[in-house]
Amino acid sequence: MVLSLSIHKRFPAMELDVAFEAPSGVTAVFGPSGCGKTSTVNAVAGLLRPDRGHIALDGQPLYDSAKGIDLPTQKRRIGYVFQDARLFPHLSVAANLRYSWRWRRGAARDFDRIVEMLALGPLLKRYPRHLSGGEKQRTAIGRALLSDPALLVMDEPLAALDEARKSEIMPWLERLRDEVNLPILYVSHSTAEVLRLATTLVMLDAGRVTYAGPLAEAISDARLGPAFGAREAGALLQGRIESREADGMCRVSTPAGPLLLPDQGEALGAEIRLRILAHEVILSLDAPQGISALNVLPAVVERIEGGYVELRLGTAKILAQITPRSVATLGLSAGRSCHAIIKSAAMVRS
């Protein structure tokens, strides 16, 4: 399933002019307050009518101003999870879940699978007032999935939760991403959520798309990385646990080359998402000797901009945050070979 859209809407104080494609997996719709995130996903869900444009799921139009097509919300097969769970207070969890599929044939067989996936079994008889914020959101996600959606829209689903509840629900969202073969539009202005969940990124600013494509490319782009916050810019790598060392480290293969990391007990062969933060990367022209850092990888400078050096390592790109003085001292410029030094403890599982 692929969502594609190109829409235009004029508001009194802003013009929304947005076009992108969202494949299966999580597409983060990211940007500062008021940039048009909610308006964009509401147009997809049929809750906001654009002035013109088109929206299609796998080529099937949901909206096409040129052809006069504008399917009503209920015919768009979109599961919507709002910031507040919006459960029916007088219905149990089970009844809330069943609400969305009472008109649908064959949904009963999905019920057990989704209840298991979101661990809703122990909650089925409870009423919303006896649920934590995280449990309410899990129920809302289950309800959205049971409506047999072709696309999920989640608008700041964690924004109303405190940090503890956010951490509680995050693994369920990861599981959803990995097990449900649907495009998920995930509206957020939280860098941490986007980096942990998304594979595709749509970055908006004042109603325009400033980037649409793989998240890993955006985060390691010297021009875009800073939009995530100076402490967050860096690289996002997909790694695979290859071996376990006797000294509490594990060897991980990544597109940037093999890396040594503290062993956190993942199974051999497990896939992990790994972040290398730009401010934790040190550059050296020669391969350094006698240093404690375990990961020294050959790299080539691709671009230097805004205090960041963009580096090519193997088939990956990473960022290093370097002062202009260091750039000058090392004589760094595009095409220059160097070594990236990364402390094992500085790499974080995303």
Ligand SMILES: Nc1ncnc2c1ncn2[C@@H]1O[C@H](COP(=O)(O)OP(=O)(O)OP(=O)(O)O)[C@@H](O)[C@H]1O
């Ligand atoms: N119904 C409306 N009437 C008039 N203007 C609107 C309406 N909806 C949105 N807008 C305009 O579009 C802008 C973007 O709103 P939107 O809710 O899409 O932003 P957002 O990125 O989701 O913001 P936030 O992160 O604060 O939720 C608003 O600042 C406003 O100018």
